[in-house]
Amino acid sequence: xxxxxxxxxxxxxxxxxxxxxxxxxxxxxxxxxxxxxxxxxxxxxxxxxxxxxxxxxxxxxxxxxxxxxxxxxxxxxxxxxxxxxxxxxxxxxxxxxxxxxxxxxxxxxxxxxxxxxxxxxxxxxxxxxxxxxxxxxxxxxxxxxxxxxxxxxxxxxxxxxxxxxxxxxxxxxxxxxxxxxxxxxxxxxxxxxxxxxxxxxxxxxxxxxxxxxxxxxxxxxxxxxxxxxxxxxxxxxxxxxxxxxxxxxxxxxxxxxxxxxxxxxxxxxxxxxxxxxxxxxxxxxxxxxxxxxxxxxxxxxxxxxxxxxxxxxxxxx
Numbered sequence: 001x002x003x004x005x006x007x008x009x010x011x012x013x014x015x016x017x018x019x020x021x022x023x024x025x026x027x028x029x030x031x032x033x034x035x036x037x038x039x040x041x042x043x044x045x046x047x048x049x050x051x052x053x054x055x056x057x058x059x060x061x062x063x064x065x066x067x068x069x070x071x072x073x074x075x076x077x078x079x080x081x082x083x084x085x086x087x088x089x090x091x092x093x094x095x096x097x098x099x100x101x102x103x104x105x106x107x108x109x110x111x112x113x114x115x116x117x118x119x120x121x122x123x124x125x126x127x128x129x130x131x132x133x134x135x136x137x138x139x140x141x142x143x144x145x146x147x148x149x150x151x152x153x154x155x156x157x158x159x160x161x162x163x164x165x166x167x168x169x170x171x172x173x174x175x176x177x178x179x180x181x182x183x184x185x186x187x188x189x190x191x192x193x194x195x196x197x198x199x200x201x202x203x204x205x206x207x208x209x210x211x212x213x214x215x216x217x218x219x220x221x222x223x224x225x226x227x228x229x230x231x232x233x234x235x236x237x238x239x240x241x242x243x244x245x246x247x248x249x250x251x252x253x254x255x256x257x258x259x260x261x262x263x264x265x266x267x268x269x270x271x272x273x274x275x276x277x278x279x280x281x282x283x284x285x286x287x288x289x290x291x292x293x294x295x296x297x298x299x300x301x302x303x304x305x306x307x308x309x310x311x312x313x314x315x316x317x
Contacts, residue, residue, distance in 0.1 A: 008047075008051060010051070010053070012044065013044055013047060013048045013051060013053050014048075014053055015034070016030060016034070016041060016044045016045060016048065017044075017045065017048045017053055017054050019033070019034075020041075020045055021054065027041045027042055027045070065083040065085075065309050065312065068081075068083060068309060068312050068313070068316075069081040069082070069083055069312075071316055072305065072312055072315060072316065075315075075316065076297040076305075076315075077300070078297075078302070078303060078304065078305055079279065079303045079304050080303075080304045080305075081304070081305045081306075081307075081312070082102055082103075082106055082304070082305070082306045082307075083307060083308065083309045083312050084098050084099060084102045084285075084306075084307075084308050084309065085308070085309055086098060086285075086308040086309065086310060088310070090286075090308075092286040092287070092288050092289075093123060095285050095286035095308055096123045096124045096127065096213075096284075096285070096286065097123065097124070097127040098127075098308070099124055099127070099283050099284065099285050099306055099307065099308065100123075100124045100125065100126065100127025100128035100129075100130070100131060100283065101127060101128070101131040102306050103124070103127075103128040103211060103281065103283045103306050104127075104128045104129070104130075104131035104132045104133075105131075106281070106304070106306060107128070107132070107211070108132065108133060108135070110209075111135070111138060111140065111169075112208075113138075113139045113140075114139055114140070114141075115140045115141070115208050115209055116140070116141045116143060116203070116206045116207045116208050116209075117140055117141070117142050117143065117165070117169075117171075117207070117208075117209055117210070117211070118143045118144075118145045118204070118207040118209070118210035118211070118269070118277065119142065119143075119144070119145065119158075119161060119162060119165060119210070119211050120144065120145045120146040120158045120161075120180075120212075120213075120247055120268070121146070121148075121149055121158040121161060121180075121213075122213035122215075122222055123213070123222060124213045124283045124284070125161055125211060125213055125283070126161060128211065128283065129161055129164050129165050129168065132165065132168040132169070133168075134168050134170070135168065135169050135170055136170050137170070138169040138170050138171055139171070140169050140171035140172070141171055141172040141173070141174065141203075141206075142162050142165050142166040142169065142171050142172070142173050142174070143162075143174045143200065143203045143204070143206075143207055144158050144159065144162045144174065144175045144176040144200060145176070145204065145207070145210065145247055145268055145269040146158060146176065146180045146247045146248060146266070146267070146268030146269065147176050147177075147178040147179045147180035147181070147267040147268055148176075148178070148179055148180055149179070149180040149181060149223065149226065149228050149248070158176075158180070159175055162175055163175075174199065174200050174203045175196075175200065176197060176200040176201075176267065176268065177194070177196050177197060177200075178191045178194070178197050178267045179191075179267065180228075180248055180266065180267055180268055181228060181229075181248065181262075181265055181266055181267070182265050182267065183265070184264075184265060185264040185265065187265075188264065188265060188266075188267060191267060192267075197267070204269050204273050205273075205276070207277050208277070208278050208279065209277070209278065209279045209280075209281065210274065210277050210279070210280045210281065211281045211283060212246045212247065212274075212280060212281065212282050212283065212284075212302065213246065213283055213284060214244055214245070214246045214282055214283075214284040214289065214292055214293065214296055214302075215244060215245050215246070215292070216243070216244050216288060216289060216291075216292045217234065217237055217238055217242040217243055217244055217245060217250060217292075218288070219231065219234065220288075223245070223248070228248070229262075233262065236260070237250050237258060237260055237262065240252075240258050240259075240260055241253065241258060242258045242260070243291060243292055243295050244289075244291075244292035244295055244296065246271075246274075246282075246296070246301065247268050247269055247271075247274065248262075248266050248268060249263070249266070249268075249269075249270060249271045249274075250262070251271065251295060251296070251299055251301070252295065253291070253294075253295050253298070254295065254298050254299060255295045255296055255297070255298040255299015255300065255301055256299055257270075257271045257272075271299075271301065274301065275300065275301070278303075279303050279304060280301065280302045280303050280304070281302065281303070281304040281305075281306060282296060282301070282302035282304070282305050282306065282307075283306045283307075284296075284305075284306075284307060285306075285307035285308040285310075285311045286308065286311065287310070287311075289311065290311050290314045290315065293305070293307065293311060293315060294315055297315070
């Protein structure tokens with residue numbers, strides 16, 4: 001005859017659960033107090049979960065969006081999403097700076113010994129580096145992924161940003177000592193013969209984490225405000241379907257590279273090379289960037305997204 005299962009002792013389950021979760025007693029202390037074996041206390045706690053006596057609810061603190069982050073991670077197959085809270089009337093520049101601060105926190109929480117960090121230029125990246133805390137113990141290497149763009153004296157210029165990051169992280173530095181965009185393919189070929197430029201290009205395959213800003217293909221973008229491209233060049237790119245760019249590499253609404261003559265004049269990393277990096281962190285948000293972010297996500301150009309909660313809600317629609 002089969003042996004009848006022991007009836008559930010709900011009184012004991014409730015008592016053990018209250019001692020463990022409400023009075024913060026250890027399992028050993030409960031064992032001694034109730035004269036039960038330590039393994040039995042452990043089994044009773046597990047059974048309390050199974051019977052529904054103990055139900056754990058994780059509450060998101062104010063200003064955090066854990067559920068929204070998880071939904072975005074699942075929808076776009078991302079390693080991680082970090083969301084910041086912004087006001088409805090926040091300007092695009094204000095959002096970019098807030099995202100940069102969040103990116104600095106993310107970097108300093110996740111940095112690993114011997115990381116090779118790839119960066120280039122932009123408002124968000126400048127904000128990120130301004131927010132970094134000095135790290136004397138960091139053993140990292142900072143690599144410039146695109147040549148210089150815009151006025152050399154500008155705070156967002158790639159060379160200055162790379163130097164400042166390497167100093168804050170007490171790391172090594174590899175600069176790309178060339179313009180990011182040259183007049184023609186012949187000039188690019190000549191510059192690629194320089195040993196320092198070749199060394200920077202060879203470092204691209206060693207980058208373990210890259211931090212990217214993502215720009216819109218619009219007349220108000222950073223590259224247009226800093227006269228990197230002409231209006232005619234931008235219009236030609238848009239006619240080919242370009243909606244955004246990162247590292248001056250333009251992509252369409254599906255996140256696919258736009259095959260434009262401009263590519264033959266760029267001194268920097270390609271979208272295909274970016275995809276080979278283990279962790280590409282996209283730092284972008286604000287109402288002007290939702291379509292651009294969606295395109296980058298469709299093209300699997302980034303692995304980690306740092307953005308604002310309003311953009312995140314739009315991306316889920």
